[in-house]
Amino acid sequence: xxxxxxxxxxxxxxxxxxxxxxxxxxxxxxxxxxxxxxxxxxxxxxxxxxxxxxxxxxxxxxxxxxxxxxxxxxxxxxxxxxxxxxxxxxxxxxxxxxxxxxxxxxxxxxxxxxxxxxxxxxxxxxxxxxxxxxxxxxxxxxxxxxxxxxxxxxxxxxxxxxxxxxxxxxxxxxxxxxxxxxxxxxxxxxxxxxxxxxxxxxxxxxxxxxxxxxxxxxxxxxxxxxxxxxxxxxxxxxxxxxxxxxxxxxxxxxxxxxxxxxx
Amino acid sequence: xxxxxxxxxxxxxxxxxxxxxxxxxxxxxxxxxxxxxxxxxxxxxxxxxxxxxxxxxxxxxxxxxxxxxxxxxxxxxxxxxxxxxxxxxxxxxxxxxxxxxxxxxxxxxxxxxxxxxxxxxxxxxxxxxxxxxxxxxxxxxxxxxxxxxxxxxxxxxxxxxxxxxxxxxxxxxxxxxxxxxxxxxxxxxxxxxxxxxxxxxxxxxxxxxxxxxxxxxxxxxxxxxxxxxxxxxxxxxxxxxxxxxxxxxxxxxxxxxxxxxxxxxxxxxxxxxxxxxxxxxxxxxxxxxxxxxxxxxxxxxxxxxxxxxxxxxxxxxxxxxxxxxxxxxxxxxxxxxxxxx
Numbered sequence: 001x002x003x004x005x006x007x008x009x010x011x012x013x014x015x016x017x018x019x020x021x022x023x024x025x026x027x028x029x030x031x032x033x034x035x036x037x038x039x040x041x042x043x044x045x046x047x048x049x050x051x052x053x054x055x056x057x058x059x060x061x062x063x064x065x066x067x068x069x070x071x072x073x074x075x076x077x078x079x080x081x082x083x084x085x086x087x088x089x090x091x092x093x094x095x096x097x098x099x100x101x102x103x104x105x106x107x108x109x110x111x112x113x114x115x116x117x118x119x120x121x122x123x124x125x126x127x128x129x130x131x132x133x134x135x136x137x138x139x140x141x142x143x144x145x146x147x148x149x150x151x152x153x154x155x156x157x158x159x160x161x162x163x164x165x166x167x168x169x170x171x172x173x174x175x176x177x178x179x180x181x182x183x184x185x186x187x188x189x190x191x192x193x194x195x196x197x198x199x200x201x202x203x204x205x206x207x208x209x210x211x212x213x214x215x216x217x218x219x220x221x222x223x224x225x226x227x228x229x230x231x232x233x234x235x236x237x238x239x240x241x242x243x244x245x246x247x248x249x250x251x252x253x254x255x256x257x258x259x260x261x262x263x
Numbered sequence: 264x265x266x267x268x269x270x271x272x273x274x275x276x277x278x279x280x281x282x283x284x285x286x287x288x289x290x291x292x293x294x295x296x297x298x299x300x301x302x303x304x305x306x307x308x309x310x311x312x313x314x315x316x317x318x319x320x321x322x323x324x325x326x327x328x329x330x331x332x333x334x335x336x337x338x339x340x341x342x343x344x345x346x347x348x349x350x351x352x353x354x355x356x357x358x359x360x361x362x363x364x365x366x367x368x369x370x371x372x373x374x375x376x377x378x379x380x381x382x383x384x385x386x387x388x389x390x391x392x393x394x395x396x397x398x399x400x401x402x403x404x405x406x407x408x409x410x411x412x413x414x415x416x417x418x419x420x421x422x423x424x425x426x427x428x429x430x431x432x433x434x435x436x437x438x439x440x441x442x443x444x445x446x447x448x449x450x451x452x453x454x455x456x457x458x459x460x461x462x463x464x465x466x467x468x469x470x471x472x473x474x475x476x477x478x479x480x481x482x483x484x485x486x487x488x489x490x491x492x493x494x495x496x497x498x499x500x501x502x503x504x505x506x507x508x509x510x511x512x513x514x515x516x517x518x519x520x521x522x523x524x525x526x527x528x529x530x531x532x533x534x535x536x537x538x539x540x541x542x543x544x545x546x547x548x549x550x551x552x553x554x555x556x557x558x559x560x561x562x563x564x565x566x567x568x569x570x571x572x573x574x575x576x577x578x579x580x581x582x583x584x585x586x587x588x589x590x591x592x593x594x595x596x597x598x599x600x601x602x603x604x
Contacts, residue, residue, distance in 0.1 A: 083490070091488065093484070095482075095484070095488045095489070097481040097486065097548075098481055099482075099548040108474075108478055108486070108489040108491070109486075109491050111471050119471075120471050120472035120475065120496075121466075123470055123471075124471060153601065
């Protein structure tokens, strides 16, 4: 048996600092993420979760620090570049266009064109897009009644979330980022999204970062939990070894370095 | 020629995730855009029937072809306006662009400028108005209604100033040729009409640009996150609208054989009315070229029928206003239904 060298982490976030004017939203956050890992990113409002996610997705530029994907530095400020590098993001408001059909949303901005013509006047290859979207949805065992040619407007909140996640899962190669994926969902749909997240990470080996307010849901899926508090890493916990009350303790500051004297 | 395509026929594709359930098949009948195009077809059929009974001259091939020919200028401007409104934009300056175009053409020709050069200058005027509108809306983030009301006022005033409010007679063989030529019983204008709508329908339904227009109007933020070149598309649409209006100005100069700063006045409302009546939503994301085509046909039939019944043009203006209000009210109702769904 040979000893394999320690694998390069898929994602390595090093000492990220982000200031908005006088406000320091991130004060040096670092963590790594390996293949197939699910990382829960939790914290109170304003703790820096969304800022951190936006930096990794390429939508924001950090004041200092770096993000490495498979050992290579990523440029910032252009989400398209991060997408090209294989990072897909599901935004809190889903980023779906309601008046387009499911397949149209799947391929928005990356349309399959007849004979691969370039330019805005190229003809759409709707057949190919519908077939691929249908297959991608079927592969994730998502059931959406009706065709992929139905408009997203006609779907329920849970179905829309499933479409948004399936789209990101279809395009992602290296990393999937989910911003509050269950915020607008009912109990049943929340459980299904959790199942979907596990499936993508474990079957396809693609790591996922889940930003969420819902501690119980995060603990159900996350291998590790990073707790942010006031722009700093309050704790890095192993999902299986922690509890909701411990996580909440770190979020609120009753546990950890900033905790006041016990009393 | 005003035959309605089946709306949303593409949903009948064979690539369903599961069998299309009975529920979603019957939902088609409640779909607002489907209802709207069926409604427009009914209204058009009703008007045709009504005028056929009221006037012996109405339902004749020659008269219906004349309706199409006289609707051409409106139709040519309504097509780009449809794309613009679907994308979430708006352009009320088209009437003013017609005025400045026709007045400029009249003055240039009177000054002895060659025909080709004069037309090129006029097309550049339309392009310039469109680019100015786009800059106001896209770069300076002015509300589209306010921005184009402003340019409307500027260019209407400029047209009156340049022409001293006078109508100039324009006698020009080329202009007569491109507007008065007949191929058998069919005016060359009808061919332009058909050409513009064939191209527009292909653009809307089959091209990447068509899809982007709907996406930008439906959810601009999602379109931005998906990496669409939103600003470039918006610029192109405002410029297309301005260009179509200057083409309309050139055609009207030939049709009327004169250049008047007041000739654009009737188009101020009729272009937007046609597009909204055709099912486009003022908030963007919804509308269709086929709907606009039906609405243009309705407005053309109304105008022709009223003329045949010897009703004064003021009645037509009243009808236009009623049509616009009905269309906007219907749009509001549809939006409330959609929000509830």
